[in-house]
Amino acid sequence: MEAITVKKLRRVYKGHERKEGFVAAIKSLVARKKVISEALKGINFTINQGEIVGFVGPNGAGKSTTIKILSGVLYPSEGDVRVLGYTPWLERRKYVKHIGAVFGQKSQLWWDLPPADSFQLSREMYAIPAQEFEERLRTLTNLLAVEKVMYRPTRELSLGERMKCEFIMALLHNPQVLFLDEPTIGVDAIAKDEIREFLVEVNKKFRTTILLTTHDMDDIEEICERIIIIDNGTIVYDGNLEKVKKKYLTCKTVDVEFTKIKNQKEFATILSKGTVLEDRKFFKSVRFERKDVDIPSVLKQLMNAADVVDLTVHESRLEHVIKEIYKEKEK
Amino acid sequence: MMRHVRLHVRHAKLRLASRMAYRGDLALSLVAFFLVQLAAPIFAGVIYFAGGEFPGWTIYQVLLLQGILSTIIGVSYMSFFGLLWFTENMVREGKLDIILMRPVNSLWLMIMGGFDEEDGARIVSGLTLIVLALYHIDISGSLTIAILLMFFGILFYLSLAVICSALTLRFIRTRLYEIVNLVQMYASYPGSIYGKKLSIVFSTVVPLLIVAHYPASALLGFAMNGILIAIVSVCVLVTVSIWFWYRTLRKYSSAGG
Numbered sequence: 001m002e003a004i005t006v007k008k009l010r011r012v013y014k015g016h017e018r019k020e021g022f023v024a025a026i027k028s029l030v031a032r033k034k035v036i037s038e039a040l041k042g043i044n045f046t047i048n049q050g051e052i053v054g055f056v057g058p059n060g061a062g063k064s065t066t067i068k069i070l071s072g073v074l075y076p077s078e079g080d081v082r083v084l085g086y087t088p089w090l091e092r093r094k095y096v097k098h099i100g101a102v103f104g105q106k107s108q109l110w111w112d113l114p115p116a117d118s119f120q121l122s123r124e125m126y127a128i129p130a131q132e133f134e135e136r137l138r139t140l141t142n143l144l145a146v147e148k149v150m151y152r153p154t155r156e157l158s159l160g161e162r163m164k165c166e167f168i169m170a171l172l173h174n175p176q177v178l179f180l181d182e183p184t185i186g187v188d189a190i191a192k193d194e195i196r197e198f199l200v201e202v203n204k205k206f207r208t209t210i211l212l213t214t215h216d217m218d219d220i221e222e223i224c225e226r227i228i229i230i231d232n233g234t235i236v237y238d239g240n241l242e243k244v245k246k247k248y249l250t251c252k253t254v255d256v257e258f259t260k261i262k263n264q265k266e267f268a269t270i271l272s273k274g275t276v277l278e279d280r281k282f283f284k285s286v287r288f289e290r291k292d293v294d295i296p297s298v299l300k301q302l303m304n305a306a307d308v309v310d311l312t313v314h315e316s317r318l319e320h321v322i323k324e325i326y327k328e329k330e331k
Numbered sequence: 332m333m334r335h336v337r338l339h340v341r342h343a344k345l346r347l348a349s350r351m352a353y354r355g356d357l358a359l360s361l362v363a364f365f366l367v368q369l370a371a372p373i374f375a376g377v378i379y380f381a382g383g384e385f386p387g388w389t390i391y392q393v394l395l396l397q398g399i400l401s402t403i404i405g406v407s408y409m410s411f412f413g414l415l416w417f418t419e420n421m422v423r424e425g426k427l428d429i430i431l432m433r434p435v436n437s438l439w440l441m442i443m444g445g446f447d448e449e450d451g452a453r454i455v456s457g458l459t460l461i462v463l464a465l466y467h468i469d470i471s472g473s474l475t476i477a478i479l480l481m482f483f484g485i486l487f488y489l490s491l492a493v494i495c496s497a498l499t500l501r502f503i504r505t506r507l508y509e510i511v512n513l514v515q516m517y518a519s520y521p522g523s524i525y526g527k528k529l530s531i532v533f534s535t536v537v538p539l540l541i542v543a544h545y546p547a548s549a550l551l552g553f554a555m556n557g558i559l560i561a562i563v564s565v566c567v568l569v570t571v572s573i574w575f576w577y578r579t580l581r582k583y584s585s586a587g588g
């Protein structure tokens with residue numbers, strides 16, 4: 001069953017150049033500079049109930065705009081959106097009962113209260129029956145191991161602890177759809193792992209549909225089966241994660257760090273056999289097609305051409321795969 | 332509606348509980364606040380006692396007026412005026428989205444977020460002033476009417492908070508509290524000290540006389556010229572301010588902040 005359908009969604013931001021302060025505001029009433037930007041250029045996608053979809057793209061691609069429209073807080077300029085049968089921005093008050101959201105940079109917990117109190121307020125806001133509430137709270141706090149933490153004031157919690165509580169806050173009312181906008185930003189590796197496991201568990205247990213934007217490709221690799229890649233307001237890829245990886249995994253990436261290049265010409269020749277993904281003064285990341293070159297001999301040549309301090313070979317990272325897709329579309 | 336009231340009460344209770352559990356200083360800070368509140372009007376009183384005067388009002392009658400003002404401000408600040416600071420924080424942190432994502436009335440939720448227990452001390456100092464003043468004067472007016480008028484005074488403050496909050500939504504950081512302080516200053520004295528024109532303004536467009544002058548007059552049995560217009564004006568202000576607030580919020584969500 002379809003949980004989310006988005007058709008020809010367009011969003012234009014009409015703004016004025018606005019400076020802070022009262023005087024500037026008054027001035028801008030007289031002479032203001034109009035700025036128009038098309039954040040979404042007519043995107044289409046469908047997400048089925050129970051799916052976890054990674055929503056990926058560079059900064060300014062339109063991810064947050066999409067999430068805001070889907071969650072009912074922003075009006076689109078054009079297009080149709082149905083989430084759980086609702087048109088989010090038209091039926092906002094009724095609709096938001098059925099969704100949850102976590103934004104990495106915007107806390108939903110009441111700052112001066114312990115998370116446990118915020119949860120109580122949530123219970124009141126969403127009119128969750130007491131017994132159901134207790135049960136869900138127990139399950140969720142168990143999964144994230146925050147039973148003790150949640151009684152301390154929010155402002156005293158570490159980012160990882162707080163984010164875990166944010167997830168609980170977003171899920172207490174048993175939303176069918178969960179929107180996550182960069183929820184793991186700044187969180188340490190261990191907490192990130194716990195959060196990922198938690199999300200997979202929640203998805204399995206409650207069949208929660210999850211749409212996740214993140215800059216951390218490990219997030220995507222560990223929990224999503226499908227990714228939608230958006231760039232500059234247009235969807236450039238939508239499909240199975242494994243497939244896209246396989247397609248681009250015909251190659252290996254070599255990272256080489258060095259202190260000096262001994263033979264400039266030879267070094268350049270080697271690099272020219274592959275595609276340079278990262279190019280810094282003492283560090284190169286180069287992708288080689290396996291059918292074109294023999295990786296061990298490339299390594300040997302690199303050692304000869306430069307004073308190498310570190311050399312690693314790995315499968316192409318998802319990040320690079322995605323960069324590659326952007327480039328293809330730009331052509 | 333009941334759910335909204337319950338939500339507000341629960342939030343206030345949780346705030347208080349957490350304040351007491353984590354910061355034992357609540358009592359101390361309340362007492363300090365109380366004394367500061369009490370000091371200001373007494374100070375003003377002493378000055379005018381020494382030199383200046385209020386046409387038709389004795390110093391104790393003025394103290395009564397200031398006590399009423401303090402009480403009204405206390406009630407307003409504690410229960411809804413925090414809306415202003417809350418709005419500012421939400422806008423600055425770009426967190427209005429989160430308010431919009433809740434299945435409850437957005438204005439109500441933001442008023443709730445601004446609850447501040449410390450302002451309770453203002454109420455206590457206001458009531459103390461009233462008692463102090465009444466000890467020295469006879470009341471020949473009506474207590475019921477005075478209380479009713481105080482209620483309208485609170486409504487006036489509500490409209491002020493809602494308008495300022497809407498303006499904050501639009502412009503972010505606009506030093507609106509200075510306007511509020513101005514209102515408080517002008518409301519601290521009997522209407523008789525203002526000239527004719529200003530008196531008219533203060534009972535119509537900006538009916539700030541309703542905050543203290545009229546309730547005190549009602550209690551003292553003084554004439555209350557223009558009271559009906561002031562009451563109507565307050566009702567209009569409240570309606571318009573709430574309408575304006577939602578309009579601004581809708582604009583915000585179509586503009587994307």
Ligand SMILES: Nc1ncnc2c1ncn2[C@@H]1O[C@H](COP(=O)(O)OP(=O)(O)O)[C@@H](O)[C@H]1O
Pocket residue numbers: 013014015037038039057058059060061062063064065066586587588
């Ligand atoms: N409130 C706004 N006013 C004007 N332009 C905006 C606003 N919000 C976002 N934009 C613009 O829309 C585009 C998409 O932004 P956004 O959806 O936040 O991207 P992402 O989340 O993918 O980084 C960007 O070019 C951004 O500058």
Ligand SMILES: [Mg+2]
Pocket residue numbers: 063064065181
């Ligand atoms: Mg974003």
